[in-house]
Amino acid sequence: MNQKSQKKINNLENIERVPADKLFELIPIKKDDSVLDLGAGTGYISLSIADRVKTVFAFDYDEDILKHLDTVAEERDITNIKTVAGNFKDIPLEDHNIDIAIASISLHEVQPLATALKEIHRTLKHKGLFLCIELEKTEASTGPRVSSEDMETEILDAGFSVVDKIYPSTKIANQPVYIILAQKSK
Structure with missing residues (x-):
């Protein structure tokens, strides 16, 4: 693995985050669910939720990071994480196949956001849930x-209904965070 990838892995594994267990309390998770972890990185969400669901699709554009995630999953004897490399604007998964999609600090980088949200919507089953965790835009x-x-407007425009909005006290890299829970409504 190259030095740039190793540095990225170290950064991702040492960043402050909203604890995964706290995020999972926001959504009803069933053992037969399929979960899409968008911007999976080193597997913060994927590794934490794998024992609670049937399948986790760990989706990221960075194939080196996904290889690292495969290695970690193998070391931990986790067999239900499927890594998927690709672009948020064209997610290589079937229509209406996912029960829960989670995007943790990844959508702020995607342009156009509307296309990515429509792709997330496309992959979700009817009434599927979408959990979006993002850094709030501030003066700083x-x-x-x-x-x-803006995220709420884009989520609504993509065909979701907003179930809940949460502004946790936890900060990431000293920045405020918001969480939007949405459901596929049309």
């Missing part, structure tokens, strides 16, 4: 950000 934001208001 330095990188690309999507405000919670």
